[in-house]
Amino acid sequence: MSASIPHVVATAAPATPDAALPGGALGTGFSHLHLHTEYSLLDGGNRVDKLIARVKELGMTSVGITDHGNMFGAVAFYLACKDKxxxxxxGVEAYVAPGDRKDRTYTGVSDGGYHLVLLAQNRAGWENLLHLCSEAYLTGFYFKPRIDRELLARRSEGLIAINGHLGSEIGEHLLIYEQTGDPKRWEQALESAQWHARTFSNGPGAGNGALPRFYLEMQHHIREQNSINKHIIRMSKELGLPIVCDNDSHFLKSEDHDAHDTLVCISMGKVKNDENRLRYPQELYVKGPQEMRELFEREYGQIGREACDNTIRIADACNVExxxxxSNSPMVRIEVPSAASLPRHDDPAFGGDLTAWYKAYCxxxxxxxxxxxxxxxxxxEAKEQCDQALRMLAVGGFVWRYGPDAGSTALGSPAVPAGLASGGPAVPAGLREGDSNLKPRSITASEPAGSAGPPKGTISQLLPNRMESFRSRPLPLVGFVARNPYPDGELGPALDLILTQRDLPHLELPLATYFVSWRTQPGRILCADDCSSVLSALRHFDNERCRVYAACVMPDHVHWIVRPHEGVSLAELVTSVKQFSARAYNKEHQTKGSLWESEHFDHIVRDENWFAKYLWYVVDNPVESNLIEPGATYPWTFVHPDVVGDLPGVPEHAADRSIPEEAAPPKTDGDRRATQEADVRRARLERELKILADKNISAYFLIVWDFVNWGRQRGIPAIARGSGVGTMVGYTLGLSNACPVKYGLLFERFTDPDRSEYPDIDIDLCQDGRGSVINYVREKYGHVAQIITFGTLKARAAIKDVSRVLELPLAEADMLAKKIPETLNITLDEALEAEPDLKKLYDTxxxxxxxxDTARTLEGQARHASVHAAGVIVATRPLSEIVPLYKQSGAAxxxxxxxxxGPTCEKMGLLKMDFLGLRTLSIIERCKVLIQEGLDEREIWNAVGRVAEYDARSQGIQKPRSDEGTKPRRAEVDDEGSAFSPLRGSVASPPPSLPLSLPLVHPLDLERLTFDD
Incomplete structure (x- = not known):
């Protein structure tokens, strides 16, 4: 029977014989398009890394992955290929149900469905593969994950289909036709080919030059397949369908066949000598281009040559990036409350209880x-809401953690860290105004005593408008002086000059004021604690040897505006500061060597206008360097409060003088340290919030905060662990209880702006309540999945499995496995070197x-899929648009x-949350309940006689002496109010392992531990 199919091209697009394509040159190259890796679990034997190396060795420039029904290894395969x-x-080798995929009626079709190779041409094809593989597991699983024609017809865009080998629908019909001659089977094969050709047609607008998207498949390695290839060729001619050849490669080299055969036996629970088991042909290895071409050209001539060329054309057409x-990080909507609706922490209803207030606030x-x-x-819009809400919650948490006065700033509230209100409400309503102490390091303007009302903002905002031009042209460090301050060449009396020679000449004048800068050595970057130490060094000689007007410590350089006292040279001051700070740095980091470059740059401040310019530069440098937002406080900037009011055009109230000088208590070292710590905490929180917003993970933090609170409200303990504990945001939200500043915990361990991968927060949950929390997240957010993990054949497991397949006696197999040392992740090669007895057995x-040797070949290979103990993914859109989904057989x-x-999901922009079930938390919760019960309850004392508790299981404690004939009576309560005092002595006397028959041991009188009826 012959039939015509619309929009199907009989041959591939014309190409010259020597055309260079990714798979190789037409006429000489070849690309494996039907190939199985180890992620065809216990069926494929190709390790991804070794496969790519072998493909490159054989001179091929492209290769496909088509694992059975899944995309477990697709991303790892993609990355390994790109790297080499x-x-x-x-692609994938899909299973297609003969009818409705949701119908679980047995049809007799092997594996529950027909095999169909699908390859992604482009992004649309990739997304359709994700959806097809997801639906196969979620709605079509029956023996295997299955799709059906209805689903395939809806999701065929961007896919190339290959059909014809023995497990396929066409192949099954043709094999029966070959064996029986039944014409109905030929008709069914034709119908299947026509349906696939229509489903994967290019459409009327594609043009005659478009590459076909459906191919008939030829293989040549076993008798049954070889027998139907003539029918494949006939069908190709009748329907005008192109043919492609492949080798269905399951292992790497010909010599790997025996190890792969063992792997198949492990999968099926068979032994090698079982004559009735499935056996794969030895030809299913990764052959080179020449070997494949010689085979198919020898057997099928020009048709075989064209089939090989089609592998290259298909490889050229598949371009998926x-x-x-x-970022596929989750996003949620959140109604940001108005300032008026938030509770005030000083509301009498809370009685000063900040925890009660913060709960109400949240x-x-x-x-x-x-x-x-x-x-x-x-x-x-949702991102902006999440960023704003996280900021408000963190600000409230800052007050909860550090007290109402911890965030005293010029923003009208003592509880808001400077700059934290940027991008959101200026001041949450729950944060009241109040007094603040003088903070010389603060550069925030605040109201002087008795002022009618100061302008708000930082010094840089209060400088004259004419200074705005400096923002558009940052001031260079070298050659900053625009004109010669002494145009006449008169430097003044010679005795008034001190000229020192270094790499550059430095001019020093008595009682001159200098703008000074110097840098760290290349590669030396200052952390937060280092910056604080350097700033202390810069201020150390203030009043004693110099007047420090301003200073700023950046991660790799410093700026200093200073006036040395009479008789003190600038060079001496710079050297002292460098040495002082370098010693502190080396001690802290346990390093040696110079912290600073030897050279520094200094410029004499000629007049008040230049002073204002230099001051602007010092204050504004962190903003220009994108370390903080405009208006935020940089904790490692110091401006002396006495200098701001003296500048032309700068309001006097720009210095922080919220308390009159005469009313302010004298500063102590403890006050200064507390001020510095508060500044560091504020800056740390501001920086973290900015990074979280920039990396689009504010919503992620809020989701974690949400389910942690939900669990705690229902008596399920939850606490952060790992890198998340190092975040100030996590601490202020209550996710952890360790102040990261106090304990020196680094936010950079969690994330930083330069890291491309996304962070995750590990949450310890009570084991008993973990499932409830996961269900809450799943039901509330919808697009939620747990994370797969793959068990591998470890050294001992490989020995045991292979021993069973090769029928090594059980006792010997057990002996052999026990000789593998219990070292974590030890390999069989390492075991052979470490254990002489094992080496002797191996040699003899x-x-x-x-x-x-067989176990060594299979060692480390993926064996089975299971669910990660903790990992959960949450997304905003359907997960099947981002990641293929899986469901274990029998799962809810x-x-x-x-x-x-997990690592692969993170590479694809998904954020992982770890719900770690911790039994310790469950035990603590149970203990909290048991503690409330009375100690004199009969059930408690009866348990002493039943529970296998080590210290209370000897006969001397379990049984009273029978010869006493005592009646049980209620336990006595001792003078300390404890009924357990008698038990203390009992436990201390007879060791549990010491038999009572020994004459040295006599049971204690346990009358006092018994009960009356």
């Missing part, structure tokens, strides 16, 4: 997931050597898992 300069062809690094914030797919505009026993409807492991 090989073009990755991403994975969206690595694109209750005003409610996270809501999107009911439908949000628009880009809605996502932008051929059967054990075979077991060992909503227990969905990603097909990629």
């Amino acid at each position: 300069g090989i073009k990755p062809i991403l 994975l969206p690595l690094g694109v 209750s005003k914030f409610e996270l809501r997931p999107f009911a439908k797919q949000p628009t880009p505009e809605e996502l932008i 026993r051929p059967d054990i050597k075979r077991v060992f 409807e909503n227990e969905i898992v990603t097909q990629w492991d």
